[in-house]
Amino acid sequence: MSKRIGRLAAIITATFVLLVANLTYLQFIAASELTAKPENVRPILYEQKFRRGDIISADNKVLATSKKVADSYKRYYAEGSVAAPVTGFYSTKYGRSGLELTFDEQLSGQSYLSSVDAYIKRLLGKDVPGNNLYLSINMDIQRLADKLLGDRKGAVIALNPKTGAVIALVSKPSYNPNDIDNNWSILVKSPDGPMLNRATQGKFTPGSSFKIITAAAALENSILTTDTVFDAPANIKIYGGKVTNYEKKGFGKITFADAFARSVNTVFAQVGKSLGGGKLVDAAENFGFGRKTPFDIPAGISHIPRPSDMDELEVAWMAVGQGRIQATPLTMALACSAIANNGKIMRPYLVEKIQEPNGNVAFQREPRVWLSPIKPETAQVLRGLMEKVVDEGTGKAAKIPGVRVAGKTGTAEVGNGEPHAWFVGFAPAEDPQVLVAAVVENGGTGGRTAAPIAREIMMRVLGAGQ
Amino acid sequence: MVLALVFIGFYLLSQTILQPIADSLRIAGLLTAAILIIHVANRYFVPEADPVLLPLAAFLSGLGLIVIWRLKPDLAVAQSVWIIAGTVAILLSFVLLRRYQSIKDYKYSLAVLGIILLFAPIFIGVERGGARLWLNIGGISFQPAEMAKILFVFFLAAYLEEKRELLAISTKRIYGIWLPELKHLGPLVVMWLISLLILVLERDLGTSLLFFGLFLAMLYVATGRPVYVTLGTFLFIASAAACYFLFSHVQTRVDIWLDPWIDPSGKGYQIVQSLFAIASGGLTGVGLGLGYPTLIPAVQTDFIFSSIAEELGLLGGFAVILAFLLFILRGLKTALLAKDDFGRLAAVGLSSVFALQSFSIIGGTTKLIPLTGVTLPYMSYGGSSILMNFILLALLLIISAKGADR
Secondary structure, eight states: OHHHHHHHHHHHHHHHHHHHHHHHIIIIITHHHHHTSTTOOHHHHHHHHSOOOOEEOTTOOEEEEEEEETTEEEEEOTTGGGTHHHHOOEETTTEEOHHHHHTHHHHHTSSOOOOHHHHHHHHTTOOOOOOEEEESOOHHHHHHHHHHHTTSOEEEEEEOTTTOBEEEEEEESOOOGGGHHHHHHHHHHOTTOTTSOHHHHOOBOOGGGGHHHHHHHHHHTTSOOTTOEEEEOSEEEETTEEEEOGGGOOOEEEEHHHHHHTTOHHHHHHHHHHHOHHHHHHHHHHTTTTSOOOOSSOOOOOBOOOGGGOOHHHHHHHHHTOSSOBBOHHHHHHHHHHHHTTTOEEOOBSEEEEEOTTSOEEEEOOOOEEEOOSOHHHHHHHHHHHHHHHHHSTTGGGOBTTBOOEEEEEEEOOSSSSOEEEEEEEESTTSOOEEEEEEETTOOOIIIIIHHHHHHHHHHHHHHHO | OHHHHHHHHHHHHHHOTTSOHHHHHHHHHHHHHHHHHHHHHHHHHOTTSOTTHHHHHHHHHHHHHHHHHHHOHHHHHHHHHHHHHHHHHHHHHHHHSTTGGGGGGGHHHHHHHHHHHHHHHHHHOEEETTEEEEEEETTEEEOHHHHHHHHHHHHHHHHHHHHHHHHHOOOEEETTEEEOOGGGGHHHHHHHHHHHHHHHHHOOHHHHHHHHHHHHHHHHHHHOOHHHHHHHHHHHHHHHHHHHHHOHHHHHHHHHHHOGGGSTTTTTHHHHHHHHHHHHHTTTOSOTTTSOGGGSTTTTTTTHHHHHHHHHHHHHHHHHHHHHHHHHHHHHHHHHHOSSHHHHHHHHHHHHHHHHHHHHHHHHHTTSSOOOOOOOTTTSSOHHHHHHHHHHHHHHHHHHHHHHTO
């Protein structure tokens, strides 16, 4: 009988091994699939149970916090639609966006829980909140930018070109992240696209603001100097088509510097022609076109056609900033920052530091160079050209008394309606503290519509710095 | 070792901060007292008993109590009362059943009592969840099948001890298979009929499987003839298949097992929720009190294992499975060491019933096999289950003590 009892024991052991194997399968191999099933409400319940970290601006305004309602936490946004392009929204029904999306793990406390103590407390059900995000965003500037755009569609980005710290990031129209669950269907269906972050993902024809890149390419490739004289007729014929100046104005013979200041298309068409598509596209890519921008919230890729897909006429128009070229306001701000920062583009960022609930700093931002599209000397020359734009050219509306301002306007012709108004610029020119990119959809000329917005913001930032 | 385990349980319980700490301390105190009393009684009455069985049972009941406390605090109080009742039952067993050999003189009385208990609910029982398994005596509902299990183990042990020689001799040859005389096959047929009746009349797949499996295991060990097991398994599969086609509730259970996703919010809800709970556990679990095991209907009885897998993870689940397996193996070791065939067979039966029950419910909640509604010994909430499994423990302890003092 002993042998048979042994056999019985072996059979029972085998079935119990099966139990363990099956349990392992469920908890490891099948777990993620089971968790993702739509019938599974656990992920939602878990999220609401712990206090999510706060999002706090550089001037100590709490942009997003969690408040306890009954048993679970509800997200609350004190700044509403003004900070929404930065914070994004957090909804257990519709997911999340913005910083709430990209820093979800840190805010929820799933990572950066460095202390064993906090881990054990969580295990025991103690309320250990997530980590707080401290931003480079200044709510004073953010609110001003929001107000300056008003009811118009468009975007404004203000950043420090020396560090890449974004001071303001506005997209209009915006949405109220507090009411996302109630208004979802209206928001996603709205033809105005309030859920689109125009500052980082809106794609616009850059118009003449792109001439910064054309000029940089021409100077780097030594095909001209600022004093090179060009014929500047009202229009020129290229490859069976023609390139015309804004409002069909002729300028006679002018230097390249004057052509830049007055944004003369016919001169830039000639420059584009002599550069050729290859060099122009290379330059644009060095400035960030066609690249994924490393940023703290999702950013779109600015589009530039391949040289082989373009004829001479299109290359000429591209040198002017028109055609199939599409830029996000973030790309234009960063391209301009190379001029302000001696040829180097810093990696842009919103999050200055991440702090754990016990005060321990889990992450501290160190500014890093992202791209180096031009030599410092070229940047120096371009800075002079851009100062001239504000001093005596199309960007006079950005002039600030007692401060040297450098900038470039853009008036991007679009299929129908008024052109998009652009302005990118920085101040003080000799020691840039703030750089602003502003675009107003169908806003008219950049000089009249976008330059004053940038001016107000630069003044406020410089005033606050003094 | 006993004390260490109890204090681990005690510590864990006091850490469960969801409820007033005083209540949890009171329950932990009760449990500690109960285990200590059993331990002292064990040392006094059966000092040579297997030293591992009691700590394992204490660990499982302690963990079960903690989990029930976490799931439904009110029920934990009731459960701890049942544990006290179980302790009294153990003491009585120690006193009354120390000379367990005398039980075999009453084997037919045991069988009759067992059958009465098994089938009583059909006539005077209370229906719960589609199955008539409960008797209501003086306001306390009682599941007589739990008691019938142990009675049958002793009946079979006595019967097989007497008849095993006869059953082991094959005298007839049918289609190349040696079979014993037909009259000796009688009990096999009777057990098969009993299991079938449970299935048909009480709609209880779990208990039916349990009785038949128990019988086959004991028969195999007693006679050493695999033909019984083969024949028995064949009979059971045939009748189970017939039931699948004849009874809609059996069909539903199997269909849900095969694919719970055909109706995840209706018929498949319970098993689907159980799978979600287990999946969320991972290696270490989400932490005691931090999961959502109460989303599973009947989590405190049939699905208590799922809540352990969710909150204590694979490690917790593995520990529980291992504890059950160790308990069973110590039970079988007791059988090996028993000095008489009656004790040996009884220990085999008790271990088998325990193994079948824990395997079928853990397997059911993890969708390894179709779900059968039986309790998880020592852990599930339920008075009759706790009481009978404590008696089972006492019996194994007594048999092991007798085995040791030869």
